[in-house]
Amino acid sequence: MACRRLLLTFSVIALAASNATHGFHFEEATIASIHHGFNKGSLTSVALVRYYLDQIARLNPLLHAVIEVSPDALRDAARADAERASRHRRAAGGLHGIPVLLKDLIATRDRLNTTAGSFALLGSVLRRAGAVVLGKTNLPEWGNFRNAAGLDGWSARGGQAMNPYVMEVDPCQASTGSAIAVAANMAAVTLGTETMASILCPASVNSVVGIKPTVGLTSRSGVIPFTFRQDTVGPLCRTVADAVHVLDAIVGYDALDAEATRAASKYIPTGGYKQFLNIDGLRGKRIGIPNGFFGFKNGTVKHRVCKQHIDTLRQHGAIVIENLDITNLSIIQNITKSGFQAAVPAEFKFNLNNYLSNLSYSPVRSLAEVIAFNNAHPVEEKLKQYGQQLLLLSENTTGIGPRERAAIHQMTELSANGVEKLMKKHQLDAIFTPDSSVTTVLAYNGLPGIEVPAGYDEKGVPFGICFGGLKGYEPRLIEMAYAFEQATKVRKPPMIKV
Numbered sequence: 001m002a003c004r005r006l007l008l009t010f011s012v013i014a015l016a017a018s019n020a021t022h023g024f025h026f027e028e029a030t031i032a033s034i035h036h037g038f039n040k041g042s043l044t045s046v047a048l049v050r051y052y053l054d055q056i057a058r059l060n061p062l063l064h065a066v067i068e069v070s071p072d073a074l075r076d077a078a079r080a081d082a083e084r085a086s087r088h089r090r091a092a093g094g095l096h097g098i099p100v101l102l103k104d105l106i107a108t109r110d111r112l113n114t115t116a117g118s119f120a121l122l123g124s125v126l127r128r129a130g131a132v133v134l135g136k137t138n139l140p141e142w143g144n145f146r147n148a149a150g151l152d153g154w155s156a157r158g159g160q161a162m163n164p165y166v167m168e169v170d171p172c173q174a175s176t177g178s179a180i181a182v183a184a185n186m187a188a189v190t191l192g193t194e195t196m197a198s199i200l201c202p203a204s205v206n207s208v209v210g211i212k213p214t215v216g217l218t219s220r221s222g223v224i225p226f227t228f229r230q231d232t233v234g235p236l237c238r239t240v241a242d243a244v245h246v247l248d249a250i251v252g253y254d255a256l257d258a259e260a261t262r263a264a265s266k267y268i269p270t271g272g273y274k275q276f277l278n279i280d281g282l283r284g285k286r287i288g289i290p291n292g293f294f295g296f297k298n299g300t301v302k303h304r305v306c307k308q309h310i311d312t313l314r315q316h317g318a319i320v321i322e323n324l325d326i327t328n329l330s331i332i333q334n335i336t337k338s339g340f341q342a343a344v345p346a347e348f349k350f351n352l353n354n355y356l357s358n359l360s361y362s363p364v365r366s367l368a369e370v371i372a373f374n375n376a377h378p379v380e381e382k383l384k385q386y387g388q389q390l391l392l393l394s395e396n397t398t399g400i401g402p403r404e405r406a407a408i409h410q411m412t413e414l415s416a417n418g419v420e421k422l423m424k425k426h427q428l429d430a431i432f433t434p435d436s437s438v439t440t441v442l443a444y445n446g447l448p449g450i451e452v453p454a455g456y457d458e459k460g461v462p463f464g465i466c467f468g469g470l471k472g473y474e475p476r477l478i479e480m481a482y483a484f485e486q487a488t489k490v491r492k493p494p495m496i497k498v
Helices: 002-019 031-040 045-063 073-085 176-183 200-205 240-250 255-267 301-315 340-357 367-376 389-395 402-425 439-443 474-488
Strands: 066-069 099-103 132-137 189-194 209-212 232-237 286-290 319-324 430-434 449-456 462-468
Touching (some): 031 240, 045 066, 045 099, 045 132, 176 189, 176 232, 200 209, 200 449, 200 462, 209 474, 240 474, 301 430, 301 462, 301 474, 340 389, 402 439, 430 474, 462 474
Parallel strands (some): 099 189, 286 430
Antiparallel strands (some): 209 232, 209 449, 449 462
């Protein structure tokens, strides 16, 4: 039923797309250019929504980035146009009137579903998000937490998500559809979530910018939870500036996620984050290059390009400190030895059961019922191919006991005595690493990172670099990421043949 409704909506909207406003360049449009079009009168939210819905209609059968489009998107866009036309909203900015796609872990109080890619939650109705909600994006089912090998971007509802640059390449981790959609110009901006790698990895391999904020900087209320110690919501966009505009819109205290957002609110700078979009933002920054991340063969594109990028940091005034060792890095990167595998299954069961029991409506009310649903629908859920070992492992846990608390303490200590101690000792503003290889290092204590496009390998597969920092380091990370992006200007849109 949902698929038929999606196709019907596509066909209706595609017919209307030709009426889009003339004089505005839609492809690769930024938030700044969109607001400029709004203010000049060369663009409306309705025309923008029609364009993106047409893009989804053309590209989604190939890329499977979007699970569902909102039946209310055009109505909401028309309302935004009317508000801007009124005297009181003439100077509206931020995300007002901007179409946003949300990862299908983020709930909206409207007619969209929130299902983690699974048919088991189809019909859940939750809270409304801001801006013009265009729809929900695909993700590996249950945030890639069904089996140890991963799902390579597949979900029962969304199908197999595809990398828009090189189709046979894994689009990576759990904010897959959000990264694909924004890379392929299917939305102005998108939101993802990260527990470990789920923003930074798809940003890297889909050539977009991803911001993983300090845990608690953005509310997780209404987001299907894994572990509140690590879960965070962040933007995936085509430029650093756009990602920062979105970050400004989503940070702050939320009574429904009070403990975490209250603790992190001290990090939010007066005047917001846009003030740190500084073209000279690398000057004077102390950037560490840790060992264990740059093991590329001599002569490869990645080896050559990463060396060039480190030179670029220096050329733009950064103080680069190389050959730094993160204590116990091999243990940190091993989820079995680090304690992650001991703690997270129990946290996931506890958090998911609470989440499901509080829904206004859901076909399933517990992890046990999710497992039973999969067993009852083995074909639709590809049970033979993918299994559900991690769900079963989680269901067999009995709460957050001494073993789990010890594992959580171990992860906190590994972070404190590892990257955090290193950065404080050398007074670093950031560590600089390739791809999303640093994700475990940043995950255990909720540290932030920004992924920026860095290049394309011999096969045309994108790769990125990550600026990682301590809690609350977003202002300096934004300065460095923006200055690096402007100095390199690597990103190019994918060439998709439909």
